[in-house]
Amino acid sequence: MGLIMNFNISDYSNKFFDGRWCDSTGEVADILEPATGNALGKIVLTTAIDVDKAVSSSKAAQGKWAATPFNQRADCLRKVAEVMRENAELFIEWNIRECGSIRPKAEWELQAAIEQLNASAALTMYPDGATYPSSVPGRRNIVRHVALGVIGVIAPWNFPLLLAMRSVAPAIALGNAVVLKPDHQSAVTGGLLMARAFEEAGLPPGVFSVVPGDVIAGEALVENESVAMISFTGSTPVGKKIGSKCGGRLKKAALELGGNNAFIVLADADLDAAASNGAWGSFLHQGQICMQAGRHFVHESVADEYIQKLAERARKLRIGDPYRQEVEIGPLINEAQYRRVEGIVQESLQQGACLITGGKGERLFYEPTILANVDVSNRACAEELFGPVVPVVTFKDEDHLVEQVLRSDYGLAAAIHTQNYGVAFSLADRLKAGMVHINDQTVNNEFHVPFGGMGDSGNGSRFGGLANIEEFTEVQWVSFTEKPIIYPF
Template identity: 55%
Template sequence: MSTTDGLPDWHARIFSQGWQSSSGGTSPVREPATGAVLGEIGIADATDVDSAARSASKAQAAWAALPFDQRAAVFRRAEQLLAERAAEFQRWNVREAGSIGPKADWELHATREQLSMCAALPMQAIGQIFPSSMPGRTNYWRRVPIGTVGVIAPWNFPLLLAMRSVAPALALGNAVLLKPDAQSAVIGGALIAQLFADAGLPAGVLHVLPGGPATGDAVVRHPLVHMISFTGSTAVGRTIGELCGRMLKKCALELGGNNAMVVLDDADIEAATSNGAWGAFLHQGQICMQAGRHLVHRSVADAYARRLAERANQLHVGDPHAGPAHLGPIINEKQAARVEALVRGAVADGARLLAGGSRDGLFFRPTVLGDVTARMAVFADEIFGPVAPITVFDSDDEAVALVNSSPYGLAAAVHTRNVQRGMAIAHRLHTGMVHINDQPVNNEFHVPFGGMGSSGNGGRFGGPANLEEFTQTQWVSVMDTPITYPF
C-alpha cells in the first residue's frame, strides 16, 4: 500500500496502532550490493516502546478471548496474502537483505509453512485434568498466554526468523512487540505488519518497532513486556538473559554457532563436499547454522579439500538483484572486514589458502582454508562469512573432542556410509541438532529447534515446542462443596 504521494505507508514510520511517525527519527534503507538508498524507515525510541507496550497490554486480553477459530482464521488469511504478495517479499529480501533468489524463495516458503502451522495452534489442547487425593476436588492444569512478547529478530533471515516467534506468540493469544534489525526492517518488519493488518489482526496486538541496541534494550526492560524471544549473537544474548533473569522475565535465546561438519574416512566425498559447500557458502555464510568448521579424517582430507575448492571456484559472486548469483554481498563493511581479517590471520598462522580469500567491497569470494588448527581464531570463532576452514583428525574420538571443544552447541553434521557409526557419534556431541549425511543448515517448521551451551538457553522453536515457549501454566482446583479445615 502507498500514500497519496506515492511513498509506501511504512515510509519514515513505525507500526503501532497503524502507521505512525516515530520519536526516534528515521534511517535510510540501503541495498548492500550497490549502496543505493531504497527508502526510509522510522526508528523507535524508548518513548515509542512505552506507548506500544501500553497499547499491547490493553489489546491482548480481548485478542486472547476470541474463539480459537477466529484467531486461526487470521493466520490462514495471512498465509494466503503472503502467497499473493510473494513477488514483493522476494524483491525486498533480495535488495534489502542481499539474499540470492533461491534463498529468498526458500525463506518465503518456510514462512508460509510457519503461518499454516500457527493456524492450527489455537485449537490444540490447552490443559489436562489431574486426579486428587482430596474427595470432591478436580485439578485443572491449563496453558494461558504470557501477555506481551518482545521479539528481537536478526537481519540474515529477516522474514522467517521474525515470523518464527511472532506467529506462534500471536496464535497462542499473546500481543507482540517486534523489533526488526534496522538493516532489514522492511522485509523483516514493515511488510509483516501490513500482512497481519490486512489479514484482520486487531489493532494494538502487533507493533513493529525498528531500531538498534537502544530500542532492543527498551523492549527488554519494559515491565509490560513479559517475555523476550531473541535471535542473534551470543554476546547480546548473554546481556538479555541477565536482564530477564533479574526481572524474572521468561526469555528464549537462539544464539550464535560454530558448527562442525564431520567427514569420516568412509564418507562419500562427492556428496560430502556438496554438503560442505552448501553449508559453508549459502547466503554468504551469514547463517547461525553455517558449517564453520570442516573436520575431515586425515585419509580423505586432501580429496575433500581439493573437491571443495573446485566447488568454491565455480560459484559466481554478484548483485543478486542484477542477475543470477550463487553468493550476494556481505551485509555491511564491518562484517566484511572482520571476515577478511579472520582469513588473513589464519594464513599468517600457517593455514593454506585453497580457494577465494579476496573481496571486492562487500562481495567476498567463497574461501577454503587447509591446515587449520584448533589454536587459530578461524577455528574458534563464529565466522559468519563464506569461509570453510578444514581441520584433520585421526579417530572418531578425536573428531568428537574437536566438535565439543567449542563453547557453541547449535548444530553439527556427520558424513559416513555407516549410519550406525554416525548415530553413535551424534549421541556424543554437545549440540542441539545433528544431521547424518546432510549439512548443518537445516530447519523444519514442525521440529523443535535450538542449541546448547553458548548457542542458546534451551529455548526451542517449532511444532509442539511453541506451546511450551509462548505460554505459561496455571493450576485451578475446584471443590464440589467448600472444604472445612480444623482451624
Template identity: 50%
Template sequence: MSPLLNPEELRDKVFSEGWSEPLGGTAEVREPATGEPLARVGFASAADVRAAAGRAAAAQPAWGAAHPAERAAVLRRAARVLEEAREEVARWLIREGGGTRGKAEYEVGAVIDEFWAAAALPERPGGHLLPSEPGRASVGRRVPLGVVGVISPWNVPLLLGMRAAAPALALGNAVVLKPDPHTPVSGGWAAARIFEEAGLPPGVLHVLPGGAEAGSALVEDPDVAMIAFTGSTAVGRRVGETAGRLLKRASLELGGNNALIVLDDADLDAAASAGAWASFFHSGQICMTAGRHIVLESVAERYVERLVERAGKLRVGDPWREDVDLGPLISGAQLERVQRIVGESVAAGAVVRTGAAHEDLCYRPTVLTGVTREMPAFREEIFGPVAPVVVVADEEEAVAVANDTEYGLSAAVQTGSAERGLAVAGRLRTGLVHVNDQTINDEAHIPFGGRGASGNGSRHGSENNWDEFTQWQWLTVRGAARPFPF
C-alpha cells in the same frame, strides 16, 4: 492485488495501533550490493517502545480471550496474504538483505509454513484434567504470557521474526517486534502489513525498527513478560542477564560454530557438495553455517580438492541484477570481521586454497587448510563464506575436535554407514545433528534450539511453542463454597 509494501505510504513510520511517525526519528535503508537507497523507515526510541508495550498490554486480554478458532483463522489468513505477495516480499528480501532469489523464495515459503503450523496451535488441547478431592474440579491449563518482545536479526529477517511472533500470537499473546536496522522492511514492515491485511485486531502486534536503545527498552519494559531474541552470543548474554535480573522469560537463539565431520568411508563428492552448501549458502551468514570441516586424514586432500573446485565455480555479485550464487555481505563491518579472521589465521599458519578476496562487499568463497584449534578460523563464528578445514587422525579425534567449542547449535556427519553416523551423532553436544546431510536445516514443526553459547535450550517449533509462549495455571472450581476449620 495492490502492493503490500509501498515505501512512500509507509515512509518514516512504525506500526503501533496503526502507522505513525515515531519519536526516535528515521533511518535510511540501503541495498548492500550497490549502496542504493531503498526506503526510509521510522526508528523507535525508548519512549516509543514504552508506549507500544503499554498498548500491547491493554489489547492482549481481549485477544487472549478470543475464541481459538478466531485466532487460528487470523494465522491462516496471514499465510494466504503472504502467498499472494510472495514475489513482492522476495524482492525486498533480495535487495534489502543481499540474499539470492533461491534464498528469498525459500524464506517466504518457510514463513508460510510457520503461519500454517501456528494456526494449528490454538485448537489443540491446552491443559489437563487433574485428580482432586470430591466436589472439586481441578485443571492444569496453559494461559498466555501476556506481551512477548521479539528481537529479530537481519540474515533471515522475516522467518526468524515470525518463528517467534506467529506462535506467540496464535496462543493469545500480544507481540512487540523489533526488527534489525539492516532489514526493517522485509523483517518488519512486511510482518505488520501481513497481519494488518489478515485482520489481526489493533494493538495486538507492534513493529518498531530500531537500534540498541529500542532493544534495551524492550527487554527492560515492565509490560513485557518474555523476550524472544535471535542474534549474536555477545548481545544474547546481555539480554539473558537483564531478563534474569527482572525475572522474565528469555528465549535465546544465538550463534554457532558448527562442525561438518567427514569420515573415511564418506562419498567425497556428496560430502564436498554438502560442505560447500553448508559454508557458502547466503555467504555464510547463517547461524547453522558449517564453520569447521573436520576431515579424517586419509581422505582430507581428496575432500579439499573437491571443495576447492566447487568454491571456485560459484558466482558472486549483485543478486538482484545478476544471476549469482552468493550475494554481498551485509555491511562493511561484517567484511572487516571476515577479513580479520582469515588474515589472522593465515598469519598463524593457515593456507588459502581459494578465495580470500572481495570486490566491494562481495567476498569470494574461501577454503582454508592447515587450520588448528588455536586459530581464529577455528574458534570464532566467522559469519562469512569461509570453510576452515581441520585434519584429524581418526573418528575419536573428530568427535573431540567437534566438541571443542563453546557453541552447540548444529552438526553434520558424512559417512558410508548410517550406523556409524548415528554413533558419532550421539556423541556430539549440539541441539541439531544430521547424518549424511549438511548443517543448515530447519522446518516449522521441529524442536529447534542450541546449547551452550548457541542458546539457552529454547525449542521453537509446533508443539514446543506451547512451552515457549504459554505458562501453566492451576485452576480449581467448586459448585458452592464450603466452610473451613477457622
C-alpha cells in the same frame, strides 16, 4: 486482498506500527542496498517512547485477543499467509535488495514463513491442558497453558522474515500480543511488510506492533515491565546481556544465539555428496547463517580428496548483485562484516593455515574461501564465521574428533557424513549440539520440529511444533471441588 502491493517505502520513512501507523520523532536512517551501496529509502529508528507506546497498545489489546475463539485467531493467521502469498514478489524483491539474498533463498524464506503461519493457525486447536488425579477426595486438578501477555520479539537481519515469524506467529496464535523489533538493516523485509500483511488480514489493532530500530529500541523493549517475555535471535554476546536483564526482572527469555557448527566427514563418507553438502552449508547466503557449517572436520585419510572436491564447487559459484544477476553468492550485509571476515582469513593465514581458494574480494563481495592445515585454536575455527569461509581440520580417530569439536562452547548444529549409522548415532551422543543431521548439512529447518541449541548457542529454548506451546505460554494449575472443603481451623 492485494492492496499491500501499493507499498511505497517513502510513506513509512518516519512510521512505526502499533495497530495503526504512528509518527516517530526518532532518527531517520538510510536503507542501504548491500550490493550497490545505494539508498532504497529511509527508515526510522524508534525511540524508547515509541516502544513504550507500542507496548501499551499491545497490553490493552491482549486480553480481548486471548479471549477470542481459537478458530477466529486461526483464521487471522491464515489470512496473513494468504496476503503474503498473493504478494510474494514484493517480499522477495525486498529480501534480495535489502538483505543481499539470492532469489532462491528469498523464495524459500517466504514459503517457510507462510508455512509457519499455517502451522501456527493449527496450533490454536491443540489441547491447552490436561487433568491430573488428586489425593483429596472430590477434587479435580486441571493444568493448562495460558497466554503470557505481551511478548517482545527481537529479530536479526540474515533471515529477517522467517526468524521473526517463527516467534510472532505462534505467540499470537496462543493468545499473546507481540511487539516486534526488526534489525534496522532489514526493517522492511522483516518488519514493515509484515505489519502491512497483518493489517491487511484484519488482525485487531494492538495485537501486533512493529518498532524498527537499533539498540535503543531493543533495550526499551527488554526493560519494559509490561513485556512478559523476550524472544531474541542474534549473537551470543548480545543474547547473554538480554538474558541477564530478563533474569533480573524475572522475565522469560527465549535465546537463539550463535553457532560454530561442526561438519564431520568420516573415512567411509561419500565424498561427492559430502562436498555438495559442505558447500551448501558453508556458502549459502554468504555463510551469514547461525547454522552455517563453520568447521569442517575431515578424517586425515580422505582430507586431500575432500578439499579438492569442495574447492571445485567453491570456484564454480558465481558472485555478484543478486537483484540484477543470476548468482549463488551475493554481498555481505555491511562493511564491518566484510572487514571482519577478511580479518579472520588473514589472521588465520598468519597462524599457519593454507589458502586453497578464495581469500579476497571487493566492496562487499567476498570469494568463497577454503583454508586447509587449520588447527582448532586458529581464529577461523575458534570464532563464529558468518562469512563464506571454510576451515578444514583433520582428525585421526573418533576420540580425537570429539575432543576437537568440543573445544567450542557453541552447541547449535552438527552434521556427520558416514555410511555407518551406528557410528553416527554414537557420535551424536557425544557431541554437544541441539541438532545433529546425518548425511546432510547443518542448515536445516522444519517448522514442526523443535529447533534450538545448547551451550553458548542458546538457553535451551525451542521453536517449532508443540515446543511452541511451552515457549509462548505459562502453566496454570486450577483445582475445584463440588463442595467446599472443611479444614481443621
